[in-house]
Amino acid sequence: MEYSILKLGVDPELLNPHFDGYKLRLVETSAETSAVRVYPLLSSSVEPLKLPANTHLLFDEMYFRVHFNHLFAGPTENTMLYVDSAYRINMLKVEAGGNQGPQTMAIFEMPRPAADSEHHALVGYPCVFSLDQTTILAFDGHVTAYVLRQQRANNDNTGDISVDRWVAVAGFEIGPGATVAGPADNVDRRKLYSIAGATIVNHADRSEIRLHYCHRIDRQLKKPSAEEAAAKARQQPTYCIQAIKVDIPINSAITNMPGSRVSMLEPSVVHTLHSHAIPQYCEYTDDNRFVLGVRNGIVLDETQSADSETPFPPIPKGRLDPYYWMQTASDVTLCIQLPISIGAQQISCTLKRISLTLQFTEAPECQNKYSFNNTAFFSDIAAEESVWTLENGRLLTLYLEKARAGVRWPTVFSSDDGVLETMDPSEFAVIRDQMAKYTSDSLAAGGRMALHSAADAIDQDEEDLDQTDSSIEFSARSWCSGQAEAIGAAGSPDWLCCSFPEPACRREKSRKNTDAWVQLLRPVCLKFDVDGIVFGFGRAMDNAVEACHVGSFAALSYIQASKRERRFMYVDAEMTVAVLAETQRRIYIYRQTRHRHAAEAVQNIVDLGNGELLGLLKVGGYLAVLREHTLCLVDLDLC
Template sequence: MNTRLIPDLNKINPKFEGYKLSPFNKGLHRTDLIQENIYVHKDATDHRMGFRDLQARIRHSHLIYGFPLDHTRGSAFCIDQDFNLFMIVYNKITKQTKFHSITELIKPLPVPAFTEPSDIVPIDPQLPSVIALSTELVLASNGVGDIELIGLEEKDGAMLGTSLASVCYLGTGKEGITPVPCVLLTARQVKDKIIMVVFSHTATKKTEFNIATLEMNIPTPETERLSDGSFVLMLKTLHIQQGAEVPVYCAITPSGKRCILGSETKYVKEGYEEVGDENKMQVDDPYKWNQDGSDITIVFELPSETPKSSINCKFLVDHLSLLVKSGDELLVSYPYRKLWSTIRPDECLWTFESGLLTLFITKMDENTRWPQLFDHDDGVLENLSQDALSEIKSKLERLTASEGAMTSTSQPAQHPASTDMDEEIDESGQPIIFTVYDTEGTIVDEFHSGTYNWICKSYDKTKRLPSICLQMDVDGLVFSFTETVDHRIEIKHEATFDAFAFVQASKRDGRFTLHDPNLNFTSIIESSRNAYIYFHHDDKRKIEVQTLIDLTQGNDVDVIGAQLLLDDTLMVLTETQVIVIELIE
């Protein structure tokens, strides 16, 4: 794995001084949902949720991007409490917001009260979700595993819709329920097929997710029909990745040949570790580890003739990067693995003697006992005996007393930026791993953000791959992804949002942080009050303009969605209103 997110120094503005606040006094239009008898679907789950579950639901936008109908009309979608799908159309000329009832989704059936499913069966419904494929096709999920393909058409100024077909998401077949509750993450129409990515819970007690890439044919006149006229379609599972979180970035390339997942932790292919009890390989743990107070000791066994120069070990505040290569053979491969909790990089070091590579890590919180070494549990239990631990520590004392710790620089190994890193546990961003998969789930490319923490992705924009914004010092660097003719992913530093990382870190209530795909502005939308807009130009000016909009006007309502309808038209959804913001600088 490598870091391919390389900044272009010509796009950095070292002379930037700050933002000038400008009042927002025009281009704002509000429409009450109550007048339209629309009560947007909200999470009614009353069970306790883990952190990763809650994180995914907070990121979820109840306002879904719709394709522009023409150069003056933009559209979006929402689902109400009765699972009715609505299309919201805003006209820049008339300044009107209209609501069109498209169709009623398949309503979830309640779990019978007399059933007692196992506590690992993922029966809790997910949030309903929608992905617009084009101006004529929409994909929708009701949250309990039913996925519908909906056709759209405009007739006499009204938007009409009908359900063309429905399929059930079957998961891995191990969940103990059919269909499996899921959420649509992204989807793309590729010729006569639809490629989509959904997430669902695994059948385990711990919080873990299946990220499934699926394929479905678009119906044709020759496709078999049911008695009600709907088409009979099959949902094909291309591959399923398992991990401890829902990806913060998910995209399908225009060819449909590649899927990009971005997350704090890595994923493993479903079924990779367990193909069946009779075929399961029994292997020794790749390492042994133990903890004592604030100290963690990790031991890897290597061939004694392994040169120290082949050991590449770096400690970050919440990640470990360890690669050991002998000739063409990779002996140890932990290229960028998130740890279970935070550590002190400047107090960590490693030694190598008599075939034992030993890592000494210092926890940030000495009172917290780690249940596992990495954020994604790899099944390696704490098993280093106290006798072995004492022997290792005595060797370390002799080594450090005589010649210092055996690192490639004869100094404690650490990331060069670790002394400048904020070591607070609640720091705003996290490094992100981007993994590129082919249609069979094979990893064809992988790169990480390195010391650049995640800030946000761009608003959805037609069929373009979303760009990403990462923190470098106080700035936000925007990188674009493009697919080449041979399906490689090219990465380019497109622009720098001056001091955006700094202002973003100060907004503790920011729920929807997104940037304009055309690079004209960034936005931070709070969960209960304001929207902050920061404008951007490419001329490296010293002062940029910012503005803010009071969304809720002091009312006790939540902001639950945001989308960019047209290049200069932003729509925000609250529990009671649709707010259209025309971004006139």
């Protein structure tokens, strides 16, 4: 199985090397002209379910619950949804000006999930997905999902949501899955699911709901021994990411009464993937593909055996780049796989502080493609501490010590040649281990690997090479099979956040764009040195899914690391603001710099007073903040 590289290339033109910091401004919250308005919820309160004290959750599962956003994008502009403690789905619409408060309408009440007395079933958080302007998918957090359809009053063009009637046309169940809580025996297993993403495909005679849901695989049916428990604790957890589809006939039965029986349909499994983490990102294109972002990537798909010795992921399609490379905070390692075997005497390599010159003698197969002539590096190197090696006459490796440790290189050379970090981390570790073993003494003894440097030895203080714990691997995959068409290069930037969810009407509009490159899916913000860089996923000229650097937030990576109580973090798709919300009280709003060379930008701090922040969404020109009994609207134009 082959795939191409989904390149996450950084455009230096979109970085701001002149940025010094943010100018602090406290947003007024008490005056009549305040940028913040608070409105009581017109339904029951929002009270997230609490877990029993003896619940055993892994880091990913706890992270998912702590950072769960209880405010969801609506089907049309300026609308949003939330589920209250009575399992009612409420739709709110924010009017221009926001002075009268949002319109509120309860559109559907889900039956409350019943606890399973045999397995002590524990429900998760309910969630809502606006699939298009007239279809909503609601999940009760347990096993049952409901498909709601809109019925509008005849000839109504006022935009008043109170005239809308949303009805349940079908329901279906997903599962099984389990998260262990308490002693790991069958009696104390509790079900806990999360939906990673959902979409809809409309046909002439039916609608097809597509979704991915995730649960942890735990086949332990009895309490393990102490040795078994210790061995299991050392293993990485395995999560099942299963794709299912459900066909909704046009003539499905309709009900809107609480507790009424909804026509239940049978979902079918399309494909199954496995990972060691819960997906951070799952979005769907309009041509039977989806993009998945998960820490450490997918480790197994349903076409492979769990006992297979074949490494995953498979090898990319033929490596066409002249070299491949990877970096740590202090160095860059560049490898060239030569087409023929040559001797070290045929190589002329000059490593200067600012440039590389590499020439080959009596080896035209190498000279034509792999030579460099005083080619400038992206940043300065410590030439006296840099080395090159030739192993088995075929693998030429350049070890470049950075002159400024901690500066991340988007490319090896100052002129972007499109070669990204594509080396597999395990391959990189082997090379680094080999280089650490060989010194000038081994060279004098006729070692198999020749080491060439201006220095007599290399620094033995190596950094930890395992950077995969925080690195998110993105992959574009086929909906029908789940197999990867493109996978992000190894060593891609670490995850920061996603953009705010957008209303379904805006997603539909973007997909109708016929430009050569069109952004199809929600952008993501990733770490790059101290900055946050925003990538959009779109369709290239050859119809392949590609990622494009579309904007940057100066110093955002540095700033977010200091927010220890951070619950929510988003950027907006227009890249005007980045927002961080703490668990209680405070919201930080960071403005985009005015231009590339701006030395400062504005940081707004909004103090909403005591109360837990449960949801965050950008709606029109407002930032909506959901709390247990109130909804706050922050006017971004006044921040």
